[in-house]
Amino acid sequence: MEKRTAIVIGAGIVGLATARALGQAGFSVKVFERNAKAIGASIRNFGMVWPIGQPMGKLYKRAMRSREIWMQISKITGIWSHACGSLHLAYSLEEWQVLKELAEIFKLEGRDVQLYSAEKIQAEYEYVQLNNLYGGLFSADELLVDPREALNQIPNYLSEQFGIEFYWNNCVNKIEDKVVYIGNKAAYSAEIIVVCSGMDFETLYPEVFESATITKCKLQMLRSVIQPNDFKLRTAICGGLSLLHYTSFKAAPSLATLHKKLKTEMDIYLSNGIHVMAAQNGINQITIGDSHEYGQSFDPFDKSYINQLILDYLQGILKIPNQAIEETWHGIYPKMTNGDTEMCLSPEPGVFIINGLGGAGMTLSFGLAEELIGEIIGK
Numbered sequence: 001m002e003k004r005t006a007i008v009i010g011a012g013i014v015g016l017a018t019a020r021a022l023g024q025a026g027f028s029v030k031v032f033e034r035n036a037k038a039i040g041a042s043i044r045n046f047g048m049v050w051p052i053g054q055p056m057g058k059l060y061k062r063a064m065r066s067r068e069i070w071m072q073i074s075k076i077t078g079i080w081s082h083a084c085g086s087l088h089l090a091y092s093l094e095e096w097q098v099l100k101e102l103a104e105i106f107k108l109e110g111r112d113v114q115l116y117s118a119e120k121i122q123a124e125y126e127y128v129q130l131n132n133l134y135g136g137l138f139s140a141d142e143l144l145v146d147p148r149e150a151l152n153q154i155p156n157y158l159s160e161q162f163g164i165e166f167y168w169n170n171c172v173n174k175i176e177d178k179v180v181y182i183g184n185k186a187a188y189s190a191e192i193i194v195v196c197s198g199m200d201f202e203t204l205y206p207e208v209f210e211s212a213t214i215t216k217c218k219l220q221m222l223r224s225v226i227q228p229n230d231f232k233l234r235t236a237i238c239g240g241l242s243l244l245h246y247t248s249f250k251a252a253p254s255l256a257t258l259h260k261k262l263k264t265e266m267d268i269y270l271s272n273g274i275h276v277m278a279a280q281n282g283i284n285q286i287t288i289g290d291s292h293e294y295g296q297s298f299d300p301f302d303k304s305y306i307n308q309l310i311l312d313y314l315q316g317i318l319k320i321p322n323q324a325i326e327e328t329w330h331g332i333y334p335k336m337t338n339g340d341t342e343m344c345l346s347p348e349p350g351v352f353i354i355n356g357l358g359g360a361g362m363t364l365s366f367g368l369a370e371e372l373i374g375e376i377i378g379k
């Protein structure tokens, strides 16, 4: 029997996860990517697979399913991953109160979390700054991957595992009657076409993006030099500002009090959307970020004062042996403005757009793609 056919546009993590789900469902899949390799949001991120940020229910489940798929792929391909969990640190009574409330709530929800005292943190993570440290919340769920390696290697894995074909340097500029056009040429047709074009709202179905409740977010990031003497963080670290960032933390009754305090004392951080996280990769660099600026288009120039604010905050929580910065960059992701966690719609029969995963594409894409492709093909 002839295989059913599908085309995916975009080889970022959403496109790769979609191609994987289609391949697994038995489709013959072609992926078109306009660049020689994916250079969008998916290689610019921390590589944090981050269930702790997702509220209980379908999103946490989706994050845990994605984590499982990341671990399978890592095992098969040998791409680096580290199931190192995460540690949120509290440097004020208000932060500590929020962590204590979250620990209780998360435990009741069945998540693998523990409150750590300052003494325990000192004993286990000697590089954490102790001045004013109240304690921390450790969660075992979080997984780190290296996005540069992963986005490079997963296409090879998908080709080998499912026979998926990748067409690099092929910008799809039109889709009509289930035919994709590269330049003026009708190139290929398929039964199902899925557009996973990330921040590019201009090329395909601009009218859909224009009328959708979606915007863009620019984030500044930094990466340290390789740390000396095999220094290891051994977990992913977040400061108190991150407590304002993730939806799952809204469950803490004292979050509003913390928000008020941080707004009064650190408004420059809040107004630049800064929260500070540090994740070490497989070659011992430390990825540090980030800021959040929303809009439809952005100044292309990164702001050094934002990077400095991030580094100043980091110094208050971590003693990193070599703080020299090797790389800085920014990334842009689309984000829903109506509270939805993604957008999946069909602009014409057989064509689907999956976008708008915001700051959680590495965390949710694999699970989401399985669910959506299941719905689309009626399984």
Ligand SMILES: Cc1cc2nc3c(=O)[nH]c(=O)nc-3n(C[C@H](O)[C@H](O)[C@H](O)COP(=O)(O)OP(=O)(O)OC[C@H]3O[C@@H](n4cnc5c(N)ncnc54)[C@H](O)[C@@H]3O)c2cc1C
Binding pocket: 009, 010, 011, 012, 013, 014, 015, 032, 033, 034, 035, 037, 038, 039, 040, 041, 042, 043, 044, 045, 046, 047, 048, 049, 050, 170, 171, 172, 173, 196, 197, 198, 199, 200, 203, 204, 219, 220, 221, 289, 290, 330, 331, 332, 333, 355, 356, 357, 358, 359, 360, 361, 362, 363, 364
């Ligand atoms: C700085 C930063 C840090 C982040 N940290 C995390 C994190 O730690 N954990 C987490 O879960 N998420 C994180 N995110 C979010 C995550 O990176 C995004 O949700 C995710 O990468 C979005 O994936 P995507 O495939 O939609 O977009 P992209 O990765 O941008 O991919 C879209 C691809 O489509 C291609 N394309 C577009 N139009 C066409 C066309 N017409 N023809 C052919 N190809 C086309 C583009 O070239 C691009 O390669 C972060 C994001 C940023 C920017």
